Amino acid sequence: xxxxxxxxxxxxxxxxxxxxxxxxxxxxxxxxxxxxxxxxxxxxxxxxxxxxxxxxxxxxxxxxxxxxxxxxxxxxxxxxxxxxxxxxxxxxxxxxxxxxxxxxxxxxxxxxxxxxxxxxxxxxxxxxxxxxxxxxxxxxxxxxxxxxxxxxxxxxxxxxxxxxxxxxxxxxxxxxxxxxxxxxxxxxxxxxxxxxxxxxxxxxxxxxxxxxxxxxxxxxxxxxxxxxxxxxxxxxxxxxxxxxxxxxxxxxxxxxxxxxxxxxxxxxxxxxxxxxxxxx
Numbered sequence: 001x002x003x004x005x006x007x008x009x010x011x012x013x014x015x016x017x018x019x020x021x022x023x024x025x026x027x028x029x030x031x032x033x034x035x036x037x038x039x040x041x042x043x044x045x046x047x048x049x050x051x052x053x054x055x056x057x058x059x060x061x062x063x064x065x066x067x068x069x070x071x072x073x074x075x076x077x078x079x080x081x082x083x084x085x086x087x088x089x090x091x092x093x094x095x096x097x098x099x100x101x102x103x104x105x106x107x108x109x110x111x112x113x114x115x116x117x118x119x120x121x122x123x124x125x126x127x128x129x130x131x132x133x134x135x136x137x138x139x140x141x142x143x144x145x146x147x148x149x150x151x152x153x154x155x156x157x158x159x160x161x162x163x164x165x166x167x168x169x170x171x172x173x174x175x176x177x178x179x180x181x182x183x184x185x186x187x188x189x190x191x192x193x194x195x196x197x198x199x200x201x202x203x204x205x206x207x208x209x210x211x212x213x214x215x216x217x218x219x220x221x222x223x224x225x226x227x228x229x230x231x232x233x234x235x236x237x238x239x240x241x242x243x244x245x246x247x248x249x250x251x252x253x254x255x256x257x258x259x260x261x262x263x264x265x266x267x268x269x270x271x272x273x274x275x276x277x278x279x280x
Contacts, residue, residue: 002076003209003210003211004072004073004075004076005072005073005076006210006211006212006214007061007069007072007209007211008069008070008072008073008076008120009069009116009120009122009211009214010062010069010211010214010215011062011063011064011065011066011068011069011072012064012066012069012070012115012116012119012120013064013111013112013115013116013214013216014064014115015029015030015064015216015217016029016064018108018111018112018216018217019217021111022104022107022108022111023104023108023217025220025221025222026220026222027217027218027219027220028217028218028220029216029217030215030216030217030218031057031058031062031063031208031215032056032057032062032204032205032208032215033160033161033164033204033207033208033213033215034157034160034161034204035152035218037236038152038155038156038157038160039155039156039236040155040156040157040193040197041193041194041196041197042156042157042197042200042201044197045194045197045198045201046201049201056201056202056204056205057204057205057208061209062208066119066120069119069120070087070119070120073089073092073120077091078090078091078092079091080120080121081121086118086121087118087119087120087121088121089120089121089122092120092121092122092123094122094123094124094125095116095122095123095124095125095144095145096124096125096126096127096143096144096145097109097112097113097124097125097126097127097144097145097146097147098127098128098129098134098137098143098144098145098146098147099126099127099128099129099134099146099147100128100129100130100131100134100147101128101129101130101131105147106126106128108147108216109126109147110126112124113125113126127143134146138172141174146172148172148213149219150163151219152236155236157197157200157201157204158184158187158188158200160204161184161200161203161204161207162184164180164184164207164212165180165181165184166178166180166181167181171212173212173213175210175212177206177207177210179206180203180206180207180210183199183200183202183203183206184200184203186199187199187200187202187203188200221238223238227251228247228248228249228251229245229246229247230245230246230247230248230254230255230256231244231245231246231255231256232245232255
């Protein structure tokens with residue numbers, strides 16, 4: 001129930017080391033919930049914030065810092081004793097991490113278990129369930145901490161942020177914040193796209209500070225492409241239809257898409273013209 005406890009748990013995990021030693025897929029350490037590559041103006045605003053030196057998701061409230069994590073746990077009322085280089089959070093109840101069957105998920109859970117025990121002196125056990133069983137445990141609220149992942153359903157920050165709304169069926173934690181709900185509603189109701197994104201990032205910061213979910217990393221997907229395969233261009237979903245690829249038997253340096261990407265007008269400003277009379 002205490003945000004300081006959740007912040008302490010978050011700040012005591014070295015996410016860069018988790019990626020370097022366990023996941024090893026070039027994932028991006030996460031301090032918040034919306035990937036910076038997200039469209040609809042989000043990536044542009046993220047870049048502007050970084051250039052202006054005001055990244056709302058970096059600093060002492062977000063970056064790996066075991067010393068600050070222990071201080072936050074003390075603020076929450078738990079004395080942390082140090083004995084022979086080891087820590088012990090006195091009176092802190094044992095925690096349990098629930099994860100679904102996967103060697104990868106198990107390896108990550110072990111790293112987090114070790115981080116909390118080593119950096120905070122918190123006792124942590126692991127619980128493994130098959131996917132369908134874990135979903136039932138989730139729906140029944142039969143968990144303390146549960147792993148999860150999320151992929152965007154559309155290219156807008158709301159696909160991530162609406163899962164934190166107090167009335168969202170995807171809000172498994174039960175966390176509720178009227179101010180967060182208000183900021184999201186204002187953001188989506190704002191006509192100016194840039195201002196809308198700024199309000200949504202304010203809402204995201206509020207959720208990230210409350211830490212109803214601990215963000216670990218943003219997904220990546222490695223792809224091996226032969227140099228004579230042309231027309232292969234990265235995209236956010238990493239979906240590539242074979243019909244748009246072509247083979248250059250000369251293996252030249254030229255690379256071009258088989259079809260130019262379509263440009264869509266900004267929201268609310270659709271081009272007007274006669275409706276097509278027949279299918280192309």
